[in-house]
Amino acid sequence: MGYPKGLLESRAVFEQGKFAIIPPEGLVNNVLPEFENTTMSILGSPRLGARFADYIVTLHKGGKTTGFAGQEDVQSFVYVIDGKISASAGEEKHDLTQGGYLYCPPGVQMKFENAQDEDTKLFLFKQKYTPLEGGKKPWVVTGNTNDIKQEIYDDMENVLIQDLLPVDFAFDMNMHILEFKPTGNHPFVETHFQEHGAYLLSGEGLYNLDNKWFPVQKDDYIYMAPYCLQACYAVGRESISYIYSKDCHRDPEL
Structure with a gap:
C-alpha cells in the first residue's frame, strides 16, 4: 500500500455498546x-x-x-x-x-x-x-x-425487503436485504430489542445512529446494538441496499 498521500483520516465511527460504522479503507x-x-x-x-x-x-x-x-x-x-x-x-x-x-x-x-x-x-x-x-x-x-420477490416495506413503494430465511419459529434469526430507492427512507426512527449487522451492497445514504446522522456508502459495514436509534435516508442516483441479520422469535432471557 505504501506511504499515505495525505493526512491519516477515516469515516469510521465506534461507540462501544451502541453502534459502529466500518468503511473498507480501514480494514x-x-x-x-x-x-x-x-x-x-x-x-x-x-x-x-x-x-x-x-x-x-x-x-x-x-x-x-x-x-x-x-x-x-x-x-x-x-x-x-x-x-x-x-x-x-x-x-x-x-x-x-x-x-x-x-x-x-x-x-x-x-x-x-x-x-x-x-x-x-x-x-x-x-x-x-x-x-x-x-x-x-x-x-x-x-x-x-x-429469485426472491421484493416485498413493499411498511406501505412504501420505494422501500423493498426480501426475507432470505423461512419465517418459522424454528429459526431464531433471519437475514434480509433492504433496498431504498432514491428518495426512500424509513417511516420512523426505530428503537427496538433486536440488534443488526449490516453490509452495504449498493448506493449512498445518511444513517441515523443514536440520533446522530452519518454518511454511508457501498461496502461500509454498520453494527447497531439493541435499542440503538436507527433510520436511513437514500441519497444519490442509485438505490442504497444492504444485507443484514436480525434476531427474532425468542422471548428475552431473564
Missing part, C-alpha cells in the same frame, strides 16, 4: 487457520458488543475454507456478493453464484471454495443458536436473492 486482514488463499476481515464480533460474528471474505484463485462453524450450538450463513462458490452444508453440495446464499443450522459445518479463477467476494456470518423448548430445529436453507 486489515485477519488470518485464520481454516481459510486458504483468502483475504478476510472480521467486522462484527462480541468485542464490538455483538452476539454474532460478521466477516467480509475475498476468495482468490483456489481460495477456500476447510470448515466454518459447525459446533452443536452455532449456526452460520454465507452470501455471495460477487463471483461463484462450490459450497457444502454437511454432506449437501450447492453451487452458488452472485446473490446466492446458504444457511447451516447448528451442528452442520459449512465449507466452500472459489469456483472461478477470478476473485469471489462473500459476506459471512455465525451466531450461537437459542433453541425453542419443545420446538423443531432449523434446517439447511439455500437460494438466490435474484
Whole structure:
C-alpha cells in the first residue's frame, strides 16, 4: 500500500455498546487457520458488543475454507456478493453464484471454495443458536436473492425487503436485504430489542445512529446494538441496499 498521500483520516465511527460504522479503507486482514488463499476481515464480533460474528471474505484463485462453524450450538450463513462458490452444508453440495446464499443450522459445518479463477467476494456470518423448548430445529436453507420477490416495506413503494430465511419459529434469526430507492427512507426512527449487522451492497445514504446522522456508502459495514436509534435516508442516483441479520422469535432471557 505504501506511504499515505495525505493526512491519516477515516469515516469510521465506534461507540462501544451502541453502534459502529466500518468503511473498507480501514480494514486489515485477519488470518485464520481454516481459510486458504483468502483475504478476510472480521467486522462484527462480541468485542464490538455483538452476539454474532460478521466477516467480509475475498476468495482468490483456489481460495477456500476447510470448515466454518459447525459446533452443536452455532449456526452460520454465507452470501455471495460477487463471483461463484462450490459450497457444502454437511454432506449437501450447492453451487452458488452472485446473490446466492446458504444457511447451516447448528451442528452442520459449512465449507466452500472459489469456483472461478477470478476473485469471489462473500459476506459471512455465525451466531450461537437459542433453541425453542419443545420446538423443531432449523434446517439447511439455500437460494438466490435474484429469485426472491421484493416485498413493499411498511406501505412504501420505494422501500423493498426480501426475507432470505423461512419465517418459522424454528429459526431464531433471519437475514434480509433492504433496498431504498432514491428518495426512500424509513417511516420512523426505530428503537427496538433486536440488534443488526449490516453490509452495504449498493448506493449512498445518511444513517441515523443514536440520533446522530452519518454518511454511508457501498461496502461500509454498520453494527447497531439493541435499542440503538436507527433510520436511513437514500441519497444519490442509485438505490442504497444492504444485507443484514436480525434476531427474532425468542422471548428475552431473564
